[in-house]
Amino acid sequence: MRILRNTILALILSVGTASASEAPPRIANGTFWALGGALVAATAFDVETTVAALDKCAGRCKEGNPFAKEIVANGRPAMYAVALTGDALIMVGAYKLKEAGYSWWWALPTAGIVVHGLAGTMNLRFVF
Secondary structure: OHHHHHHHHHHHHHHHHHHHHOOOOOOOOHHHHHHHHHHHHHHHHHHHHHHHHHHHHOOOOOOOOOOOHHHHHOOHHHHHHHHHHHHHHHHHHHHHHHHOOOOOOOHHHHHHHHHHHHHHHHHHHHHO
């Protein structure tokens, strides 16, 4: 009986030690930060091409997004403030999804990258 008790105790202690030494997986790893950086870069591309297109057209062009017209009218700082706040919310959502174990957490920042990339690319026709 004593041997059985000691064996069980040794197993419990070794299992507890093994799981305590394992590091938890990092949520904000390199892929997470790379997507966050690409999202910010795509946002900056969108904002800068919007400003350049509106400056070059000098009154002939207007913002095509009805939700962004008021923001664009307030200038570059307002555009960055709103767009980067949206980026931050996207990355918080992606973090929460990844933390909860969803394998598709990357879809949120990727969608933002695609939308800003397409908008910036469409702006380029008015810049050049």
